[in-house]
Amino acid sequence: HYGRPVAAPHGRPLDELVLTVLSQSTNDRNRDVAYLRLRARLGAWERVRDAPPAEVESAIQPGGLHRQKSVRIQAILRALGEPLDLAWLAQVPVIEGRDHLTALPGVGRKTAACVLLFAFGQPDVPVDTHVSRVATRLGLLRPGAGSEEMHDAMLALTPRGAHLELHVNLLRHGRRLCHARHPSCEACPLSRACPRVGVPVR
Template identity: 35%
Template structure:
């Protein structure tokens, strides 16, 4: 793969944001955002949104309510999100911890400094670095870029992060190129770009607006 300068890399990211603008979504409560994000793991938005909608119709989405639920009660409502035999017990377990240890509130964690808050969130069942960063970015308004599979793929194909880079390497490589106020808009645009153009396993390089500068372009 040919190397590109940081200036070219930053220009490519700005071009993605300009061509594929996405409205920044407004989260519901911190706890609802957490549950929705757990449901979204290893599936697409359509499936996780459907599961969250069904779950919301049946249960109040609060730690006190979901902590009392049983796995077999949750499964019919979250089945569309996939991996429901794993996600249901995680939802119950994380609800119990938040209810018992944090009095049903996530803000005592979210208000901590970024690194400390992320470490504390990742102690919760079902919370990895991406889920933690989604909460810290969209709810707590930290200038951080959550890295999903689309963002990881695009970042590595653009030569911004090494092919063997882990989650934190990809995140920090991106953040070094993007001003804090632009990180969430570019995060959302990169996801759309990964879905529509820089697909896995076959990127649509012929129609890609970056095919003249992307080091992975096959044009």
């Protein structure tokens, strides 16, 4: 229905890490505006790390929650130490890379999975609100499952090499049809097979 997404790993893990922090509780457009303003005003990540907090806040304001996100971004950059480089994650097992990322301040499984999948093409599946909602309604995830359980379950059921495709297409489905409040079940290509877990009867 949505086709097979094509997105080659871009090899910029630190960019992906900051971009994912900026994406929280906002849409893609506002996230991108905030990211581009941050890079245009401060440039290198070392300058972002060392800048007065007010400068970072001002740059990322279009992304929403700018005070919280600026604190988190600078804390992550400081925790990384010198040099500011995560390229080595491409050379280690996924579990090792995931553990390193989730040890950073405010970095959870979804953010770590975004870095590993989009920067390096490694086998991980980010589970955001759209993915978790669709997968739960399809009966793939336990209702009320926590982040760790959801990510482990998605990894267990994802066919080899299909991590990007599964994530992107569940995300698209959640945005286009399987909405949180009023899912368009009548237009859904999965409606005949979907148990509609947690979907109110209308």
